[in-house]
Amino acid sequence: MPQDADQLALPQSIKVECYNNILLSKRGLIVRRKLPPLNAFLAFEAAARHRNFTRAAQELSVAQPAITRHVARLEDWIGSSLFRRNGSVIQLTREGALLSDLATTLLDRLELGIRDVTRIGKNELIVGASFDVAHLWLMPKISALRRASEAAVNFMTADDYRAFDDPSVDFSIRYGKGSFGANCADLLFSEHCQIIASPGFLDKHPEFDPDAPLTTLDPHLIFDHGDPHDVGWITWPVWCGLTGQSLPDPGELSTIRSYPTMLDLVSAGEGIGIGTKGLEDDLIASGAIVRVGAPIAREGFGYYIVYRRELLEKPSFARLREHLLDQV
Secondary structure, three states: OOHHHHHOOOOHHHHHHHHHHHHHHHOOOOOOOOOOOHHHHHHHHHHHHHOOHHHHHHHHOOOHHHHHHHHHHHHHHHOOOOEEEEOOEEEEOHHHHHHHHHHHHHHHHHHHHHHHHHHHHOOEEEEEEOHHHHHHHHHHHHHHHHHHHOOEEEEEEOOOHHHHHOOOOOEEEEEEOOOOOOOEEEEEEEOOEEEEEOHHHHHHOOOOOOOOHHHHOOHHHEEEOOOOOOOOOOOHHHHHHHHOOOOOOHHHOEEOOOHHHHHHHHHOOOOEEEEEOOOOHHHHHHOOOEEEEEEEOOOOOEEEEEEOHHHHHOHHHHHHHHHHHHHO
16 A cells, blocks of 8 residues: 555544444434534635635635634644644645545535536526527527426537536537537537538639639638637548648638638628538528538537436426437
8 A cells, every 4th residue: 555545544533433333323323423513614624725714704704713713613623733824824734634625525516416406406407509509509499499498598608618517507519429528418410511602602703613622712712610629620621631632721711710700701702611511501591501512421420419417307408308309
């Protein structure tokens, strides 16, 4: 066993007490939990996290002397000093560091668990989605989503999917290959990408060959939305890799970071882009843009509904998930 393991071992007296409590519980007797004063525990955790009594007091909305009293009470209960004090500077003792890690872990887990419980019973759904998915795919369906879920449906928009791991988000719509960590994922629609252009643009540029766009068009007329968060979208470099074509200097292409903005520019006849079936369907139906050239699709890639398994216990989400999957 590593040397450090002995240093982190519980004192023998605590081991014996825990063992005796287990025996009493097995015999069917009622054993009261031996817990520290909870207000003192909260005050200590905040002080240890901030390494400052004043900031801990501000966080907990109490006076600074109250933090001092709570910590002293907890030290009496523990039987050890938790801080070393040198004027206004405080440092955790060995016992304080061990208790600080335990306290923060327990309170974080409690906070997340309580959020899960309240979300399951709350008649509201928070959906995480990138701006393009929220604007182009979800918002046109908002009335149907609210009817199907029988709940209020609100959005949290971000292009960085890590934002959707926040516990306040019930579920999210994400692009990828179906693997999203420990989350569950159901495919909404598969990847289907194709070059898009307006009819007017095609009329003005008869030289344009959709099977060889990079050699038949001025690069400045080719819009690339990029992939700043490595989501996996088909960009022009990816398109070239899949079609075996050479890519000119990427700096010569026109980078448009917003997918809806790119669609607006393509609709206005300013250039071409790579479209994703499912997001520009309304523009295709209206005739504002057309799909040209061969479609590209990679197995497994697409847009998924991503959620934690326990959310299936929330009736409004279960109804909405079933509705969305029925539309596929």
